Every structure is written in C-alpha cells, then in structure tokens.
Amino acid sequence: MSKRRFLNYLGLTVSTLSALIGLFFLFWIIISLIYKGFHYLNWNVFTQNAVAPGDNGGGLKFAILGQLEVVGIASLIGIPIGLLAGIYLSEYGKDSFTSNVIRNICDAMTSIPSIIIGIFIYALLVVPMGNFSALAGSVALSILMIPIVISSVDNILRLVPNELREAAYALGAPKYVVIFKVVVKEAIVGIISAILIAISRVLGETAPLLFTSFNSNFESYKLNKPIGTLTVTMYDYAMGPYDNWHHLAWAAAIILTFSVLLFNIASRLFSYWRFSH
Amino acid sequence: MVLTQSKWVRAVAFFAVCIALLFSAKISYAGGSINGAGSTFAYPVYTKWAFEYEKATGNRVNYQGVGSGAGIRQVSQRVVAFGGTDKCLTKEELGKRNLIQFPSMVGGIVIVVHIPGIKNNQLKLSNAVISKIFMGKIKYWDDPQIEKDNSGLKLPHLGIVIVHRADGSGTNWNITYWLSQISRQWNQKVHYGLSVNWPTGVGGKGNMGVASYVKQIKGSIGYVEYAFWLQNHLTNVDLQNKEGKWVAPTVATIREAAAKANWQPSKGFYQVLVNQNGAKTWPIVSGTFVLIPKEKSPKYKQAAEFFKWGFNHGDKAAEKLGYIPLPRSTKKLIFNYLRENGF
Numbered sequence: 245m246s247k248r249r250f251l252n253y254l255g256l257t258v259s260t261l262s263a264l265i266g267l268f269f270l271f272w273i274i275i276s277l278i279y280k281g282f283h284y285l286n287w288n289v290f291t292q293n294a295v296a297p298g299d300n301g302g303g304l305k306f307a308i309l310g311q312l313e314v315v316g317i318a319s320l321i322g323i324p325i326g327l328l329a330g331i332y333l334s335e336y337g338k339d340s341f342t343s344n345v346i347r348n349i350c351d352a353m354t355s356i357p358s359i360i361i362g363i364f365i366y367a368l369l370v371v372p373m374g375n376f377s378a379l380a381g382s383v384a385l386s387i388l389m390i391p392i393v394i395s396s397v398d399n400i401l402r403l404v405p406n407e408l409r410e411a412a413y414a415l416g417a418p419k420y421v422v423i424f425k426v427v428v429k430e431a432i433v434g435i436i437s438a439i440l441i442a443i444s445r446v447l448g449e450t451a452p453l454l455f456t457s458f459n460s461n462f463e464s465y466k467l468n469k470p471i472g473t474l475t476v477t478m479y480d481y482a483m484g485p486y487d488n489w490h491h492l493a494w495a496a497a498i499i500l501t502f503s504v505l506l507f508n509i510a511s512r513l514f515s516y517w518r519f520s521h
Numbered sequence: 522m523v524l525t526q527s528k529w530v531r532a533v534a535f536f537a538v539c540i541a542l543l544f545s546a547k548i549s550y551a552g553g554s555i556n557g558a559g560s561t562f563a564y565p566v567y568t569k570w571a572f573e574y575e576k577a578t579g580n581r582v583n584y585q586g587v588g589s590g591a592g593i594r595q596v597s598q599r600v601v602a603f604g605g606t607d608k609c610l611t612k613e614e615l616g617k618r619n620l621i622q623f624p625s626m627v628g629g630i631v632i633v634v635h636i637p638g639i640k641n642n643q644l645k646l647s648n649a650v651i652s653k654i655f656m657g658k659i660k661y662w663d664d665p666q667i668e669k670d671n672s673g674l675k676l677p678h679l680g681i682v683i684v685h686r687a688d689g690s691g692t693n694w695n696i697t698y699w700l701s702q703i704s705r706q707w708n709q710k711v712h713y714g715l716s717v718n719w720p721t722g723v724g725g726k727g728n729m730g731v732a733s734y735v736k737q738i739k740g741s742i743g744y745v746e747y748a749f750w751l752q753n754h755l756t757n758v759d760l761q762n763k764e765g766k767w768v769a770p771t772v773a774t775i776r777e778a779a780a781k782a783n784w785q786p787s788k789g790f791y792q793v794l795v796n797q798n799g800a801k802t803w804p805i806v807s808g809t810f811v812l813i814p815k816e817k818s819p820k821y822k823q824a825a826e827f828f829k830w831g832f833n834h835g836d837k838a839a840e841k842l843g844y845i846p847l848p849r850s851t852k853k854l855i856f857n858y859l860r861e862n863g864f
Contacts, residue, residue, distance in 0.1 A: 296572040297565035298842050371598050376556060455591075458556065460583045461568055462575070470556055470583055480586060483727045484565065485752040485843070 277501055281494030289495045294461045294472070300488050304474065304496055306463040311474040313465055314381045314457055315447055322386035323439055326393025333394065334401035335423050347398070353391040361387050362452035370456060378471035381457025385446040392445055396438035400431045437511035444507030448500055450475040474500055554581035555823050559592020559605030561727070562628060562691065562746060563809045566839045567605065570831045573838065582827050589691055596620065596812045603824035604812040607691030608715075615789045619815045621862050622789035623855045624808040625828060627845045629747040629775035630696055632805075633755040635735050636662055637677060642769050644758040645670045651760070652704030654681060654742060656711075657721035662740060683722025684734045684743030689715035692728065695807045696744050699795045703804075744805075747775065748843030762804045763796045770803050772845050778806035780848040786858040815862060825864035829856070 292303030329346070337343025365384040370376055404427050412422040428435065453459075458470035459477060478496035481489035557567065564586030571582040587595070589606040596604030597618045605625075615622055632651070634644060646654070650666050653659045659666060663676045686693045697713035711717050723738075725731040728749040735743045735755060742758075747770060750757055759769050768774050778797040784790050794806040813824050832855065836846040847855075 296569045296838075298569065370600055374599055376600060454587065458558070458583075459585045461571065462554075462581055462583060464554075469554070470585075480564070483561070483729050485728070485732075485749045486565070487752070 274501070274505075277494075277498055281498045284491040284494045285498055286495075289492070289499075293463050294477075297484070297489070298486055302488070302492065304477065304492060304499070306460070307472045307474045307477040307496065308499065309463075309465065310378070310457075310460075310471040311447075314378055314453070314471060314473055315385060315443065317379070317382035317467075318385035318389060318446060319439075319443055321382060322389030322442070323393060325386075326390045326442070327397055327435070327439075329390070329394045330397025330401065331423060331428070333398040335419075335427065347395065350391040350395045353387075354395070357451070358388055358449055359451035359454075362455045365452070366455040373468075375468065376456065376458035376470040377468045378457050378465070379467045381453045381471065381473070384452040384456045385449060388446050388449065388452060389442045392442045393438060396441070397435055400434040400438060401427055403434075404430045433514050433517060437514040440507050440511035440514070444504045444511070447507065448475060448504050450479050553819070553823055554583065555602040555820050555827075557582060557584040557592075557603040557605060557824065558587045558595045558601045559584075559812075560589045560607045560691070560809050561586035562607055563605045563625065565748065565842050566626060566835070566844050567831075569838045569842060570827070570835045573834070574827055574830055577830070577834070580823060580827070582824075593812065596814065599814060602813070602820040603828075605809060606812060607807060607809050608694060609791050609808065609810045610789065610812070611791055612788050615812075618812075620812045621815055621858070621864075622791075622810050622812050623786075623828075623858055624779075624784075624790050624792075624847060624851065625811050625831065626839055626847055627775060627779045627794060627806055627808050629770045629778075629803050629845065630692055630699075630744055630805040630807065631747055631750040631755075631757045631770045632742065632744050632760065633732075633735050633750055633757055634742045635739060635756065636679065637739065638675065639756055641757050642759055643671075643674060644756075645767055646758050646760060648703040648761050652700055652707050655683060655700060655720070656704075656707065657683070679740040682738050682741040683719065684731050684738065684741050685719045685722050685724055686716075686728075686731060687724030687726050690727075691715070691807060692744070692746060693717065695795055695805060698793065699805045702796050747845070751843040760804055762800075762802050763798055764800050764802075766800050768801060768803055772840060774801055774803035775806050775845045776848060777802040779808070779845070779851060782851075784851055784854055786854055786861075790855075790858075813864070817863065822864060825859055829859065832856075 288301065289303045290308065291305055292301065293306045295302035333343045333346060337346070361384050365380050365387070369380040369383060373380075408426055408430060409422055412426045417425070453473055453476050457473060457476075459480065460470045460472040462472075464471060474496050478493045478500065481493035481496070484490075564584065567582070567584040571584060575581050584605070589608055592601075592604035592606050593610070595601045597620070610618075610620070610622055632646065636644070646667070647670055650659065650670070653666070660681055662679045662681060668674075668676060694713060694715050697711065697717050700711070701708035701713045711720065723734060725734045725743070728745045731743045732745050732749050732753045732755060735741045735745075736753065745753075745755065749755075750770070757770055759767050762768050777799050778794045781797045781799045781802055782792050782794055784792055790808075790810065792808065794808055796804050797806065811828055814821050832847070832852050839846050
C-alpha cells in the first residue's frame, strides 16, 4: 500500500472515531436521561404547582410557564436588537473600523461566563430596584442572546451575493427596500435558524437567572416580582434531600433537554428546507 | 416577508396586550408578599412554613436557598426582606449592616458510614479514633483501635474512604471546628474553615453529593446534615460528647445543645453550638440564623411576623422534615429581642 493511501485511511479512521466519540456521549446523556427520568414524567408535572417540601405529588407548571415567560421576553428584547445590529454591520458598517470593533466585542461577549452577566444585571437592575424580578432575568438572558444573533445575522447577510443588491439598486430601489425586500428576504431561512439557535442557547441557562429572576415556589407571572423557572427549580430540587424533589428534577431535566433538542432540530430543518429550494 | 402596515399595528397591539396581561396577572392574591434568601440548609423548613403561612394568613413568603454568603450580601443590600445564614455574624458586623440576628432552629451533623453488615447506631467511634480516621491514619475498618470500642461487632477488612464536601459550606465549618476541638493534631495540621485542605478522601458537591457517594462507595465514611441522613436512609455512628458519654443523633440530643447554650440577645445570639456541655448532648450541632434589617418598613415587619408565626406553629412541620426546633426558653428570648427592636 502506498504511503499516501495509508495516510488517507489513517486520517479517515481518526476523524470517524472522533465523530463517534462525540455522538457516543450525546446519546449516552440522552439515553440515561430517558432511562432514569422518563417514568417521572406524567400529566401532573405539567398541570400541578409546587407542594410543600416533604409532601408527595406536585408539579412544575409554575416553572414551565415561568421559563417560557422569561425566555419569551428575553427574545422580544434580544432578537430585534440583534437583528438590527447584524443588518447594520453587514449593510452599513461593512469593513469600517467601528463595525470591526463591534464584531470583536460580540465575539468576546459570547465567551463571557453567563454567571458574570447575571451579576452585572444584579448590580444594574436588581439592587437599584430593590427587588428581584422576572424582567431582570429576561434582560440577563437577552444580553446573552444579542451577540449570538448579531454575529450570525452579520455572517448570513454577507453571504448574500452583491449582484442581487446591485440589481435592486439599478431598478431604483431605496436602500431600506433593498435590505428588507431583497437581502433579508434572500437570507430569511438562515436568520430564523440563527434565532432558534440563540433561543435554545439561553433556554437551558441557570447561572444568569440565579441573581436576577431569582426563583419562586408560588405561581406568579408578574414582571416586577421573582418568578419560578425550570432551570433554577431543577437545580434546587436536585440538591435537596427529598425523593419527590429528585423525581421532579428528573422530569425538569427531560423537559429542558428535549426543548433544547427540539429548537436545534427545528433550526436544522429550516436550513435543510432552504437548500432543498 | 415584509409586513404590511396594518399587520405591524396588529402585531404591536398584540404584544402590548400580552404584556398588560402579564402585569395584571389574574393569579394574584390579597396578602402581601416578601422575599428571603440564604442558607440552603434552612430552605425546606422556611418553604414548608411559607406554604402553611400562606394558608393561615394569605401572605406569601418566597425563600430561596442561594447559600449563606449570598444571603448575607443580599439582605445587606436590601434586595430581600430577610436573609438566612448558618454562619452567625458578630455584633460588629450586625451593627455595620444595621441588621438584627436570631436563630430559627438547630440542626445536627451526622457521621454516616457504608459498611456491609453495619446498621444504625451500632458502630461507636471515639474522639481519638474519628480524628485519626479523618487524618488518614487509620486505613481499615478492622483496625484494633476501632474494634476496641466495638467488641460485639464483626468489622470487615475493608479500606476506609473519606467522603467530604467539595464546596465551601457551613457544614464543613462545623465539622472541622469540632475536629479541631477534639484533636490537637487536626487543629495544627488542618484547622477549621468553610473549606479546608482535607488530608485524604473524595469530595462531593453539597450534602446530596456526599450522601450519594457514601451510598455508592463500600467502606466510606462522610458527614451530612440530619435531614439528609433521615431522608436518604444512611447509616449513622454514635459519637462521644464533651463529657465523654456515648450519644446517638436524635431530636432530643440535638435540642439539648441548643438548651445548654448561653444565648445572649445583646450579641445578636452569636453562638457556636459545637461541643456544648451536658451528658446527653450531641457534639456536632449548629444553628441557622435569620437576619432582618432594622429599618422601619412593612416588608421587614412582615418578615419578623413570619418567623413569630413559625416559632408558634411550625415545630411539628420542622421535625417532620428532619430539623430540630428551638427549646421554648430560647424562643422566649427571641420574642423579647424582637419586641425590643420594634418588631
């Protein structure tokens, strides 16, 4: 066998093995989660609220709805800002000094530990307001989302061929029409999958919520009051002494993992749909 | 994909209605609501009390176990109405932060083991032996020094594995303080603190981490709070107290430590409960404390009311969860202390 062919096989084997190792751990996590936690998932988990510690039964309704509210409002804040900033970078800023500075800051921000963002919002919103609030949690999550949305929208829009823009300009379209009716329309599928990825990124976060939206054992959805969330409740229940809490923590883990998976798969399907058209 | 103008208006109106609905959520209630934060140890009891308190008075108390350190910080910054801490503050610290402090209950720390064939209250470990075990000097369960106090037991030739807390915690502080009291060598080499350099063993995160390691590892020995010992069906050992008597961890022996303690309201009840006097006293006991700001505000008044209610109606609930309520004499001191501070 020639040396080149041997190296080819070697490289192929090593990379296939690496891929399998990655997949192995992903499936291990999912399968052990289903194996250990699936039988704790029942209708009550979705329809009941928390009961006092040590009592049996109860569910996670307050935390599931709370999580949806916090992530929903975070998306309402984060997605428009990220989208518009991404459009600015790709269509107006281009390769100017300012936009490169913004790009670098975005890259740096995606790697900031999320607990730091939580503490930042604690100092910025919670201490001055004198109260933990659902809104503070949403703001913390939106700060996590914004840089992700900005850099992916920027990258996606820059993939749109320049000829399309030129053609629209040649027909006399003003810039905002070119951007919204030509560039964004061309890239809409990529933008939606980027948004879904950003949502799934913040869906499983606990650290930024600990000191912002706090947690609550009661059902309350007010924006200016602490709110129960699935991630923080799961953490509390998993570390507590009672079996019933551990069961609910397993159920919460399954709900969270599968929602994140669902968002990821949805974003994959969107990009697949784009290429098949 | 660009929305027409009327669609935009509709979308904005829709979001406005959604947000208005959230603010005026129908799931409201007549009473007030306050928040508290701190000690994870106290979390189950305060939460249990809060559920019953809401039924009895209509007021909501939302307590979250974020850790004693965070609890002290958050009540000092006045973002919560009360804080919970396992590490009591000194008079000076209380003055600086303008807080009052009192204990709410006590908890015992239980030494747990996992040795095949050994059941609750069978194994006796003397002060000299247990400090040597934690130092890593005694390596096997059938060591003659252990067998000396346990003549009736058949101990296997099994290696001893120490399980300790990997995180900093009040439980760690109390157990290392106790080891420093009973062993001069421990005091010199390891000393005490929220986290120390353990001579040997494996670390688990939180009480739950230690409990699950002890369940999994044969030959292990660890320490957990009383409630975790009770709920996780772990095997406890008997210890020697300050008077050298053998004692088992029970509600009575742990409560004895709180009764023997010299509580001083003028010092904000600052008191270490480890190794208290008394023939029937469990040696490793700690209190958990409440911090309330001194300022006149309905929020802080409500917090004090909640604990008064808990002292009057919450003993049974706390005991059921594996916690030990304060003796009546101590409660009386606290009621006076609250009255003196205008609560």
